[in-house]
Amino acid sequence: MHQSALIIGASGDIGTVVARRLAKAGWSLYLHYFHSEQRISQLQAELQQTYPKQDFFVLQYDLTVEAHLDELTERLFQVDAVIFAAGITTYGLFSETTSQQIEQLWEMHIKLPMLLCQRLAPKLAKNQCGRIVFVGSVYGGSGSAMEVGYSTVKGAQSAFANAYAKEVASLGITVNVIAPGAVDTQMNQQFSTAAKENLKMEIPASRLARPDEIAYWVAALLDPAAGYLTGQTIYVSGGWRK
Ligand SMILES: NC(=O)c1ccc[n+]([C@@H]2O[C@H](COP(=O)([O-])OP(=O)(O)OC[C@H]3O[C@@H](n4cnc5c(N)ncnc54)[C@H](OP(=O)(O)O)[C@@H]3O)[C@@H](O)[C@H]2O)c1
Structure with a gap:
């Protein structure tokens, strides 16, 4: 039988390449x-x-709405791996970040993924080889001015993986985070060419990552041979920040 994975955010730049x-x-x-x-x-x-x-x-779902989570879960049959590759950021001073923005960041990156993990655990445990992978961010480890809320929830993804990994390790489920630095995607289109050039100068590898350089590590964690690595955050950042 084929193995089945759920990719949350498969329509995104990184999620598509992971798929x-x-x-x-x-x-x-x-x-x-x-x-x-x-x-x-x-x-x-x-x-x-x-x-x-x-x-x-294909599944359509708003990751800020808890109400339909059971319905979503019921539509899933076999799930051996789940990859959380959805995400948004809000750019601006923390003093100007609204309660609604904080709520949205929290729900999308942490609350709904946590609730989904609870619901999917029995399926993930079936073959003693379940996999949970978050696409986190280097900002979760190092923090970033102007993206304080985003950095906070990305750090929380790593904290969740660290703790939950310990609870489900005996079920054969691993929980890890692949934390990219700057990736050449739509998310970074908001920056001017000059800002992107400045960013490249900061990155030891002198360039942004290609989405496939992130997908490579996500896929590596799904390999049965990767079963002893759990609770980790792997920074894939060209040597930048972490
Ligand atoms: N790009 C980077 O430089 C970079 C760096 C570090 C970390 N990351 C992280 O990597 C992940 C993927 O980033 P990306 O560059 O691929 O982003 P992207 O192309 O903007 O994709 C974002 C994804 O999130 C989904 N999404 C947005 N709002 C949603 C909601 N309310 N409910 C459910 N899904 C929602 C989008 O779905 P639709 O398009 O269908 O609406 C899309 O699939 C994110 O967690 C991001 O924080 C990215």
Whole structure:
């Protein structure tokens, strides 16, 4: 039987590349999206055509709404791995960050993923080889001015992985965080060319990561041979900050 993974945020730049890499490795996938319906439909069609013997299902869900979480979980059959690759950031001084923004950051990055982990644990435990991977951020370790709320919830993802890993290790489930530095994606399109050049000068590798350089590590954690690594945050940042 094929192994199945749920990718939360498969419609995002990193999530899409993770999906392609896992599909290539033989995984069947639940592809989650929120607004990017066209993008996810195209991805589903592409994967189904390239890997006709695997299954690719699409799920739409707003990760800030707890009410439909049970409904979402009931639509999942076999889940051997879950990857949390959804995310948003708010850019600005913390003194100007609203309660609503903090709530949204918290729900999307931490609260709903935690509740989903609770619901999926029995499925993940089935084969003694379950995997939970968060796409975190280097900011969760080092903190960033102007993205204080985002840095906080990214740090919380690492804290959750560290603690929860200890509870589920005996069930064969690993919980880890792949924490990218700056990745060449839509999320960074808001920065001017000059700001991006300045950023590159700060990064020891002198460039942003390609999304596939993040997906590589996510896929590596899903390998059965990676079963002894748990509760860790792996910084994939070209030597930047962490
Ligand atoms: N890009 C970077 O430089 C970078 C660096 C470090 C860490 N990261 C982290 O890596 C992860 C992926 O980033 P990315 O660059 O791939 O971002 P992206 O392209 O902007 O994708 C964001 C994803 O989050 C989903 N999403 C947004 N709001 C949602 C909501 N309310 N409910 C459910 N899903 C929602 C989006 O779904 P729809 O598009 O379907 O709405 C999309 O799939 C994030 O956690 C991010 O914090 C990124």
